[in-house]
Each structure stands twice: as C-alpha cells, then as structure tokens.
Amino acid sequence: MAGKGRLSPTLVSYMPPDGQMSRYSNRRPDSARGVPILLYHRVSDDPAPGLEHYCVSPANFRRQMAWLQAGGYETILLDTLVDHYTSAAALPARPVVITFDDGYRDNLDNAYPVLESLSLRAIIFLVAGAVGRKAGWDAAFGAPPSLLSWPEIRMMAKGPITFGAHTINHPHLCQITAQDAWNEISGARTILEDGLGHEVSSFAYPYSDFSEEVRGFVARAGYRAACSSIWGLSTSADDVYALRRLIVGGGDSLESFARKVSGTSGTRRTWHPVLSRIKRFITRSQSASTGGSSLV
Numbered sequence: 683m684a685g686k687g688r689l690s691p692t693l694v695s696y697m698p699p700d701g702q703m704s705r706y707s708n709r710r711p712d713s714a715r716g717v718p719i720l721l722y723h724r725v726s727d728d729p730a731p732g733l734e735h736y737c738v739s740p741a742n743f744r745r746q747m748a749w750l751q752a753g754g755y756e757t758i759l760l761d762t763l764v765d766h767y768t769s770a771a772a773l774p775a776r777p778v779v780i781t782f783d784d785g786y787r788d789n790l791d792n793a794y795p796v797l798e799s800l801s802l803r804a805i806i807f808l809v810a811g812a813v814g815r816k817a818g819w820d821a822a823f824g825a826p827p828s829l830l831s832w833p834e835i836r837m838m839a840k841g842p843i844t845f846g847a848h849t850i851n852h853p854h855l856c857q858i859t860a861q862d863a864w865n866e867i868s869g870a871r872t873i874l875e876d877g878l879g880h881e882v883s884s885f886a887y888p889y890s891d892f893s894e895e896v897r898g899f900v901a902r903a904g905y906r907a908a909c910s911s912i913w914g915l916s917t918s919a920d921d922v923y924a925l926r927r928l929i930v931g932g933g934d935s936l937e938s939f940a941r942k943v944s945g946t947s948g949t950r951r952t953w954h955p956v957l958s959r960i961k962r963f964i965t966r967s968q969s970a971s972t973g974g975s976s977l978v
C-alpha cells in the first residue's frame with residue numbers, strides 16, 4: 683500500500699480499507715456494484731486524429747495500473763470470472779479484468795512492460811486475419827497502426843497475457859451474411875488456436891455489434907464467454923455472451939478512471955464538471971454499444 687501515500691485523499695477514498703486486500707470469498711465480491719472489466723485499445727502518445735478517445739497515453743496507463751495495484755485490486759482472467767458466474771468459483775476481494783481490443787503493437791511496447799512489472803494480467807482480443815499486419819479498420823483516420831505479430835503474441839503468452847478472438851477481419855457482424863458471420867467467429871478461433879497452440883475461450887464483438895443470432899454463433903463455436911462494449915460493471919446477472927465493459931479513453935483523468943473502476947461514475951457525490959464529463963462519456967459509450975459510428 684506504499685502507493686497510497688502519493689495519491690490525493692479523493693483518490694484514496696475510492697480504495698478499499700487496508701486488510702481486505704487478499705481475502706477470497708465465494709460470495710460475489712461486490713454485490714452492490716459488480717466487477718470492472720476494463721476496455722482499452724491503443725496505448726500510445728501518437729493517436730490518429732479522430733481516434734484519441736481510443737488511445738490512452740503510456741503515462742496515464744502506468745498511473746492507472748499503479749492505482750489499481752495500490753488499491754489492492756487483483757487482475758483475474760476472464761475465464762475465472764466466468765467460472766465465478768457459472769459455478770460460484772472464488773474471486774479475490776477486489777477483482778478487475780483488463781482487456782484490450784484489436785491487438786495493436788503498442789500494447790507490447792507500452793502496456794506489456796507495465797503489466798509485467800506490476801504483476802498484472804490482461805487479455806488481448808486479436809483480429810485473427812490481421813496478425814502481423816496493419817489495422818485496416820482504422821484507415822479512414824490516417825496511416826493504420828501496426829498490429830502484433832505471431833512471435834510477439836507467443837512471447838506475450840508466456841507472460842501475463844492471454845488472448846481471445848475478435849473475428850478474422852473486424853467486420854460489423856450484423857452487417858454481413860449469417861454464413862460470413864459464422865465464418866468470422868468460428869474461423870478466428872481455429873486460426874488463433876493453431877497459432878497459439880492452446881484453447882481460445884473468449885470472444886469480443888467488433889464495434890459491440892451483435893444480435894441474438896450472432897451471440898448464438900459465438901456459443902456454438904465453442905467460446906465460453908464474449909465481451910460487448912455495453913457500459914457498466916459486470917455482474918452475475920449478465921449474459922456471459924454479452925459481458926459489460928468500461929471503456930478507458932484518452933480523455934480519462936485518474937479521477938474519472940477511479941470512479942469507473944469503483945462503480946461511482948455518475949453518482950451525485952461527484953463534483954459537477956466531472957459528473958458532466960462522465961455523463962457525456964457514458965452517452966458516447968452507449969451509442970457505440972448500439973452500433974453507432976464510433977470505433978470499438
């Protein structure tokens with residue numbers, strides 16, 4: 683808890699009391715609020731104009747991860763959370779799931795060293811057909827950034843990173859044929875399992891674009907769970923094929939990050955400038971979750 687002393691009293695107030703950090707329990711860890719599943723994309727000082735919302739600076743990422751560690755949060759695997767929801771497996775007192783969509787190379791350059799140094803775990807959802815290439819889905823915003831290569835992915839898999847699937851080509855799954863959607867979902871699992879040499883159990887919907895049919899394809903393809911971008915803390919009441927996440931954006935201060943993780947975003951005890959910013963952010967996230975134009 684050495685980090686607590688360097689944080690403002692406001693930020694410390696969001697942390698759990700000392701002595702509760704490593705207790706495991708079969709009860710839901712925070713029944714009133716749920717488990718934060720954080721959603722990152724790029725971690726870079728060089729976001730494409732128009733995509734700043736989807737790019738967190740390396741300095742802010744390090745501060746956010748340090749805050750989690752200082753607050754006694756323990757990163758858990760998505761599989762562990764699903765085990766908890768389906769069979770009441772134990773969770774730490776303060777669980778958090780860290781996810782990255784798309785598999786940008788800057789995740790290795792700027793996030794991996796931080797995660798490794800703080801012993802935090804994360805899952806990266808890869809676009810199976812774009813490994814080692816450029817993020818063509820960002821091309822409308824300038825030169826597309828590089829994506830992780832297979833050697834990089836395999837190296838990271840030996841450390842604190844697990845990998846999930848994010849389709850083969852990053853389409854809007856509700857805007858292609860059912861056959862193509864099935865191929866994107868089931869084919870991604872095959873490609874990634876061949877590349878990694880082990881099972882891939884989780885999926886994330888590009889643009890959070892899914893329907894009951896698409897959800898069914900994910901289940902039939904053998905995935906155990908799927909992440910959406912529907913805003914909110916995750917609870918056992920959630921569909922495991924539509925898990926809620928909290929997007930962490932380029933505009934997040936450490937204060938707004940802390941509010942998201944602690945489940946106090948939007949409460950009346952926030953001061954007004956922060957509250958209005960959070961409300962705008964939630965509105966944008968909700969529009970993204972309903973198939974809006976923003977990239978997820």
Ligand SMILES: [Zn+2]
Pocket residue numbers: 783784848852887888889978
């Ligand atoms: Zn994506």
